[in-house]
Amino acid sequence: MSSKRVVWNEEACIGCRLCQVHCVTAHSRFPGDVLKAFKLDPQRPVPRLVVEETGPLSFALSCRQCEEPECVKSCLTGALGIDRQTGTVKVEEARCIGCWTCVVACPYGAIRAGAGDHPVASKCDLCGETRSVPACVEFCPNEALRVEERGV
Amino acid sequence: MRYVIIGNSTAAIAAVEGIRRVDAQGAITLVADEAYPTYSRPLISYYLEGRVAEEDMGYRPPDFYARQGVQVRLGVRAARVEASSRRVVLEDGDELEYDRLLIATGSRPLALPVPGLERPGVFYFNRFDDVRALARVAAPRRKAAVVGAGLTGVKAAEALARVGVHVTLVDLAPYPLSAVLDPAGGEMVRRRLETAGITLRMGCALEEFVGDSRTAQVFPGEWQDLKEKYRRCLVGQHRLTGVRLQDGSSLQVDFAVVAAGVVPNVEVAEGTGVEIHRGILVNERMETSVEGIYAAGDVAEGWDLVRKERRVIATLPNAYRQGEIAGVNMAGGNLAFAGGVAMNSVNVCGLHVASAGLSNAEGPELEVMVAGDPPRWRYRRITLREGRLAGFACIGNVGRAGILTALIRAEVDVRPFQLRLLDEGFGLADLPEPVRRKWDWERGERSWASR
Amino acid sequence: MALSMRVPSYQVHRNPQRCIDCQVCVRQCTYGVHAWDEDFQAVVADDAKCVNCHRCVVFCPTGALAVTPAPHTFVPNANWRSDDLREVYLQAETGGTLLVGMGNDRPYKIFWDHLLLNASQVTNPSIDPLREPVEVKTLLGRKPDALHLSGGGLQEPLPPELELEVPIMFSAMSFGSVSLNTQKSLARAAVEEGTYWNCGEGGLHPDVLPYAHRAIVQVASGRFGVSVDYLNAGAAVEIKIGQGAKPGIGGHLPGEKVGDEVSRTRMIPLGSDAISPAPHHDIYSIEDLRQLINSLKEATQHRKPVGVKIAAVHNVAAIASGSVRAGADFLVIDGFRGGTGAAPLRIRDNVGIPIELALAAVDSRLREEGIRNHASLVVSGGIRNSADVIKAIALGADAVNIATAALIALGCHMCQMCYRGRCTWGIATTDAALTKRVNPDIGARRAANLLRAWKHEIKEMLGGMGINAIESLRGNRLALRGIGLSERELRILGVSAAGE
């Protein structure tokens, strides 16, 4: 099995956070329309990647799709798991109770509290099956993000 | 290879997954006294609230056992283990032979040494059966006392309050979650609970569960007989009328929930030669002192990475880690657990509280830093020991606290950036370059350690 | 502090219906125009700081931004233009010389736009470059007066030459004036497209050494970074006498820009001002220049062409002639529209002459003196497109250098603020965070694309004229006609008027 993940090039990341804008859009009710996603979606999702910055250093961090994910092992309900098909770490949103144990377990800080009335764990899903290339990768203006495929 | 696992919760399930990482063939038999397929224990408060239905309680999907090739014996208790002949004797007389045995019997609520504990109307908050019973007495405008303002008690109080019960939370400690929070943090939780309509009686010990005369009859009170006790309560044969507190005051209540801590279920290991302290003593491979017998989860007393001693860490993530390592090693693999870190994240009436390690400790060898704005529901407490992160508590915003948890495990010198630890925006970019470069946890501590 | 009397030059328009408060503009602007206002809970703009660089406009994910000239107007005055007033206000405030970046932006006549190319009709068939080869390969360097053969070979080896797959090179831009990533981008594009880049007077950073075989290394009046290894690392050596944007003026890289990397590359102390003196202190005559040329040739064992770069000034033809006689293998002539990282405004806008006229004058002079073959002629300073290139070649150039066009390919929007070191496009800066804005992978791709596109166009135009090798166009002024030019201008350019 091989698994994919988004990797960053900190030499090229300029900290603009367009990746976040497009991540939010891709996971909103209006994927593909930034304006509508931000203006019309009452439950606008949170970005699934974090842009870190200190001095000249910046990088856009998202789930590492760990082989041995702390979040999955820590999840109180079993909502988190490794997808058997894709090898990626996946949240079964209906089963997540928003306890954030996974947030406190992830060594990368790559899982975030979601938005909405019943917030669930929010993490990179590589844009699921909806896009061939994750939105952050496609829209990074400086090609600082790419998809890496790993053999497992 | 024949594997027998006693228990059907986190540690047991993790062990199955651990075994199957190494051994796809071996015969696994799992036995548990609870009659349900594996369920998420923390979900019981959500079930009580009505937020999670019974069919959504599963810790694993229904086809888990079939897929993993596990024989299950649910609803039957393991009475004892005969280590010399490598057999587990079940309560119904059956015997299971094993080559490798895992004891993952978890923990049970501490039975408070308080008169009247046996009375019907006094509930525990630990098992699915507890909340199934509670769900039938918990009705709007009823009154309840929850004894113990630890994590379980607080979740019980919240769930009851959400269904409309008038809840009084009683604890000897001066504030709730005192096991993990300092006074300032505990104060925030107290405020939040009060906002949710819960009455708190802190610093106040319970003297007695009071019932009317008909219920004075002493009930055996053993935890395995709870079903019968609950049944009697539900059919209305007995009634709890109130609780009496140490200061002489009394509360009128319709029922009470006891959540005063847990004790490991070690009994099944007694008489086997397995070394038992508070829990079953295990080494870093989750082996007990008897060959072929392993223990993991709330029942096990393994290495605590922060306290540097063997200790029972009764949290779910720890149960999983220990169970998985036990499973891998039982199947012939070789994994060592660097140690557990007590780590918790809980949502108290919408206020998120996360803690790990020495989250509330003080002492001459510790350096404590705090930041935040408690009135506006923000608080962060960092505990350092010898320049290393030894614990933290985050209240309000727990975002990215996992980096802190990993820093505890990594045991790196945090002095160069220690003030940043207090910042909610603390991230990997704050780590010194060499640490950041080797920040690899993709295969857990093993990737970190290998760097 | 007394009131500043300046007024904003530009206005930032934010369409509130499209603004999503993502603050990408806030993070992209390096001049502090955009800011998040906690009280308004909105992004606000300070027009006065805007330099019209378009970074925010390009980056805004919803197209919510536009920058226009400020709507207020000065009283119309043909003599006192708004810029004149603004400059006086500023100088009255600061008491300083006005600095500026990029090239002369004044509305002087652009001679390229008054020259027209020929095309074949009926009597001489045109060539379709998609079907037939059209050669644009160019060799730079001294050509011998005659070839002496013996035993089926040359008696003497040919002087060293540069081989260009396209007659376009990248002008000298030092690391310091531009970011290392900019240099890397151009260096990689030059290697890919078989041409040359020029490291300028800032030395060679270790990161660009892999591309040094396609580099022309400069020796300027400051001698920054010059060593025997440096001279031998490049493909050719260029002595920089002057630069079109600021003839007669040296260079000044302020100490703030001399960080770790720049200091090491230039071999000067950290944080010290890097001052290139106006003259070379060892060159006061053509004879002195000859000495330096010879020393450099010795230092490189006569294996590398050595050239001289001069600014196009009034007596450019005589200076060019002298330089060739001093032994230069190639001459680079930089016109008054040439770009720069920083120049005094008055100098940039008022000193020097157009490259078109300088080129024609130099080419004619060298021909007249019979030494045109002794050196190749490279021109720069305002080459905007492939038509300018082909016209330059017809006027007599062997090749052209481009700088501004190359930077535009990398994103430059010509705000002319290079001297401030805050280039929003990551080009004219050494700030580590801003440098990252040029990703060398993208930069190299874009610069190479530009070279390829121009090469295609040049072949098309050559084919249209029925010429199958650029060599046949070189100095062929019959291929050009002037339009809207005076008799005198036509004479200097050596071209006939359209219709003649």
Ligand SMILES: Cc1cc2nc3c(=O)[nH]c(=O)nc-3n(C[C@H](O)[C@H](O)[C@H](O)COP(=O)(O)OP(=O)(O)OC[C@H]3O[C@@H](n4cnc5c(N)ncnc54)[C@H](O)[C@@H]3O)c2cc1C
């Ligand atoms: C209400 C509640 C909320 C919680 N919330 C959190 C939380 O937010 N975060 C957190 O980290 N932890 C939480 N916990 C603790 C967590 O549930 C335990 O740490 C975890 O379940 C331990 O798993 P375990 O497998 O060791 O044992 P247990 O979950 O205690 O399971 C023991 C298993 O053994 C079986 N068993 C016991 N004795 C026998 C016997 N003699 N024969 C056969 N079978 C036997 C039982 O049927 C059961 O299946 C919570 C617990 C409760 C009760």
Ligand code: SF4
């Ligand atoms: S927040 Fe959701 S996914 Fe994360 S541990 Fe809790 S239940 Fe599991």
